[in-house]
Amino acid sequence: MVFIDRKILTGFCREVFLAIGLSETEATDSAEILVDADARGIASHGVSRLKRYVNGVKKGVMISGVQPSHLSGPGCKRRNGSEPLTHHHEHSNQEGF
Numbered sequence: 306m307v308f309i310d311r312k313i314l315t316g317f318c319r320e321v322f323l324a325i326g327l328s329e330t331e332a333t334d335s336a337e338i339l340v341d342a343d344a345r346g347i348a349s350h351g352v353s354r355l356k357r358y359v360n361g362v363k364k365g366v367m368i369s370g371v372q373p374s375h376l377s378g379p380g381c382k383r384r385n386g387s388e389p390l391t392h393h394h395e396h397s398n399q400e401g402f
Contacts, residue, residue, distance in 0.1 A: 318355055325362045327340045354370045 315336045330367035335358070343351030361367030 308376060311340055311344065314343075314352065318352060321359060325359055327362075333371050 318336035318339055319332045322335050323329070327335065339350075339352045339354060342348070360367070370394060
């Protein structure tokens with residue numbers, strides 16, 4: 306098993322997010338969320354996702370600076386959010402940070 310100092314790993318992830326255009330706040334929050342997931346033993350939602358998010362931004366599937374919105378209708382509820390690393394929802398064509 307490989308152990309990497311948490312501060313170093315968070316800093317690395319943050320720099321990657323900044324390099325692809327996320328704001329300071331989005332980059333910091335997103336990096337902390339990934340490293341926190343790994344620290345809690347949830348590797349499936351940790352730093353292993355970094356490449357996915359980089360590719361998503363490059364392809365325009367994920368965007369930064371999105372303001373959250375909640376849409377509801379008969380029998381359904383949908384959210385398009387701006388939380389760090391939010392995944393796309395069933396009827397949305399973009400993912401937001």
